[in-house]
Amino acid sequence: MPEALLPLFPLGVVLFPRTVLPLHIFEDRYKEMIREAIENNQEFGVVQAGEKGIVNMGCTATVEKVVNRYPDGKLDILTVGHRRFEIHELNDEKPYLRGEITFFDDDADEEEPPRELRVQAISEYKLLRDVTDEEPQTEPRMEDPQLSFQLAQIISDLNFRQLLLSTRSESERLKQFTKFVPAYLIRQKHAAHVREIAPRNGHARVKIQ
Numbered sequence: 001m002p003e004a005l006l007p008l009f010p011l012g013v014v015l016f017p018r019t020v021l022p023l024h025i026f027e028d029r030y031k032e033m034i035r036e037a038i039e040n041n042q043e044f045g046v047v048q049a050g051e052k053g054i055v056n057m058g059c060t061a062t063v064e065k066v067v068n069r070y071p072d073g074k075l076d077i078l079t080v081g082h083r084r085f086e087i088h089e090l091n092d093e094k095p096y097l098r099g100e101i102t103f104f105d106d107d108a109d110e111e112e113p114p115r116e117l118r119v120q121a122i123s124e125y126k127l128l129r130d131v132t133d134e135e136p137q138t139e140p141r142m143e144d145p146q147l148s149f150q151l152a153q154i155i156s157d158l159n160f161r162q163l164l165l166s167t168r169s170e171s172e173r174l175k176q177f178t179k180f181v182p183a184y185l186i187r188q189k190h191a192a193h194v195r196e197i198a199p200r201n202g203h204a205r206v207k208i209q
Contacts, residue, residue: 005091005098006060007033007042010049014161015059015081016149020137021046022067025075029095034075038063043082045099048162054097056087057166084165106146106168113171118147121174124181125151132188148173157184 009030015021025034037044047058061079068076085101092098122142128134140150152164152173160180167173 006085006101007037007044007094008054008058008087008090008097008099009033009044009046009061010054010097011046012049012158013046014048014158014165015046015061015079016152016161016165017059017081017084017146018141018144019081019149019153020064021061021079021081022137023075023077023079025077028073031073031075032094033096034063034077038066045085045087045101046079046081047087048158054087055162057084057162058087059084059165104168106170110169110171112145113147113174117171117174117178120178121147121151124178125154128154128181128185128188131185134188146170146173148177152177155180155184160184 011023013021025031033044036042041062043060043062045058046061047054049055059081060083061081063077064080065078066075067078083103084105085103087099087101089100090097091100125140134154134156136153138153140147140153142150144150148164148170152161155161157180160176164173164176167176
């Protein structure tokens, strides 16, 4: 059965449970939404937005800290992810979107992931940290029972992040992570190489006498 309407914040990000997300709030409708969330100590939903609209699965967030308040009402805030949810229907009666949602978590009968799988995932994570400039917002908590979300903070690929968010098995998420990282590393190295050589190529500004 759907829960009460959840305020929704469409963004070009995918938030994971127990990870942090800094936000700059400047639109009037979201100033209102965040003000209500702070005053009532309520969650709001972060959902990935794209050209075709929003996806139907996201993660709730709470405001942990107001970093800056500006004279015009803008805010810099620090939020933390909590619960995953699925959207069943949208409601636009307020200036910001709300959704009829149900919360979900991993399958209750799932066994704990094998230790070898956790070790392999951590090894891939450390390799990624060593050879790229990618940095997580906060250091991952290795004792987290959903370790995959902690490790995947460092991944910027939104499609992959959304896949992990929707997967209801920690073992499966760890497998997806260890399979994804090697190819992701190659792409990141190539992108870094392109950034390095790009300034050397192209048109130069030449002064003609």
